[in-house]
Amino acid sequence: MTAVVKTEAEPGAEIKQVPVPEPSPTQILIEVKTTSICGSDYHIYSWNEWARENISLPHIMGHEVAGEVVEVGEQVTRVEKGDFVSAETHINCGHCYQCRTGRAHICQNMEILGVHTDGVFAEYAAFESRVAVKTPEEIPAELASLQEPLGNAIDTIKAGSVRGKNVLVTGAGPAGLMSIAVARAFGAATITVTEPMKYRRDMAVEMGADFALDPGDDVENHVNEITDGDGVDFVAEMSGVEAAIRQGLRQLTPGGKMAILGLPAGEVTLDLNNDLIFKGAEIEGITGREMYETWYIAKRLLREGIIDLDKLVTHKFSLQEYEKGMKLMEEGRCGKIVLST
Numbered sequence: 082m083t084a085v086v087k088t089e090a091e092p093g094a095e096i097k098q099v100p101v102p103e104p105s106p107t108q109i110l111i112e113v114k115t116t117s118i119c120g121s122d123y124h125i126y127s128w129n130e131w132a133r134e135n136i137s138l139p140h141i142m143g144h145e146v147a148g149e150v151v152e153v154g155e156q157v158t159r160v161e162k163g164d165f166v167s168a169e170t171h172i173n174c175g176h177c178y179q180c181r182t183g184r185a186h187i188c189q190n191m192e193i194l195g196v197h198t199d200g201v202f203a204e205y206a207a208f209e210s211r212v213a214v215k216t217p218e219e220i221p222a223e224l225a226s227l228q229e230p231l232g233n234a235i236d237t238i239k240a241g242s243v244r245g246k247n248v249l250v251t252g253a254g255p256a257g258l259m260s261i262a263v264a265r266a267f268g269a270a271t272i273t274v275t276e277p278m279k280y281r282r283d284m285a286v287e288m289g290a291d292f293a294l295d296p297g298d299d300v301e302n303h304v305n306e307i308t309d310g311d312g313v314d315f316v317a318e319m320s321g322v323e324a325a326i327r328q329g330l331r332q333l334t335p336g337g338k339m340a341i342l343g344l345p346a347g348e349v350t351l352d353l354n355n356d357l358i359f360k361g362a363e364i365e366g367i368t369g370r371e372m373y374e375t376w377y378i379a380k381r382l383l384r385e386g387i388i389d390l391d392k393l394v395t396h397k398f399s400l401q402e403y404e405k406g407m408k409l410m411e412e413g414r415c416g417k418i419v420l421s422t
Contacts, residue, residue: 314337
């Protein structure tokens with residue numbers, strides 16, 4: 082089969098012919114229909130520090146996927162041949178303290194599809210049946226693979242209970258753009274986005290933001306104007322940029338909350354006294370998706386047309402054209418990029 086394989090400890094990847102994986106007794110084999118590029122895929126492609134620490138070579142890339150089940154292991158009962166599925170990419174152990182107390186999404190022994198295992202930038206992929214999520218036929222294949230990153234946005238926004246609240250989203254990459262649509266669907270009163278790239282600020286407005294500002298603008302004055310000087314109730318930090326985290330905390334109203342999905346490149350210095358402790362503020366780390374409540378929410382939002390992700394898909398390529406997608410990721414001039422096999 083054709084696959085995108087990371088073979089060398091340097092930037093880049095290769096299109097290679099590799100064997101079709103054989104599913105274990107607890108796994109399924111799917112024929113991949115669509116897969117989409119995530120920031121972590123680009124990190125692996127560019128071979129940054131995180132990738133160097135987490136990826137063993139050779140390695141099939143990719144983790145956001147939708148496809149048809151073509152084979153099931155002998156112990157598999159919950160999915161069948163012919164089912165159309167996506168994948169929860171967190172593969173939990175099922176027996177640690179967190180797994181046994183209802184917090185499987187922060188399993189102590191977590192493996193991630195496409196990071197600790199071979200991924201889905203391929204014609205076929207095998208993974209544990211317990212993380213397969215059946216996808217309704219009403220959801221188009223090119224959007225079905227977006228359910229995994231949509232879950233990141235859902236969990237981030239859900240942490241803020243945003244109905245009727247003033248929301249600030251810092252960073253308008255694909256996850257940030259999805260979080261705008263989710264915040265709007267969940268009833269946010271106002272949504273302000275900070276993003277340095279005009280291309281993505283324009284996309285933020287298309288996705289439902291009321292205001293899209295360059296972080297170098299007078300963000301504090303804007304927040305004071307729309308909140309009568311109170312500050313925003315909730316900040317969704319989607320960028321992983323230290324300056325954005327600090328700026329977001331400064332805009333929080335006392336007693337407000339920030340949820341952080343973006344991953345900083347290193348340590349972050351914060352003014353804990355003034356921006357957290359004396360404010361009585363709350364910070365929550367978002368690791369991905371709650372297993373599996375988030376998936377049911379994503380499925381309902383897409384199936385019922387409550388959110389529209391069509392405009393988020395800015396580019397469609399074949400799997401063999403994956404490098405075009407990586408180039409766009411590098412430039413930041415894209416929403417979600419979908420690859421078809």
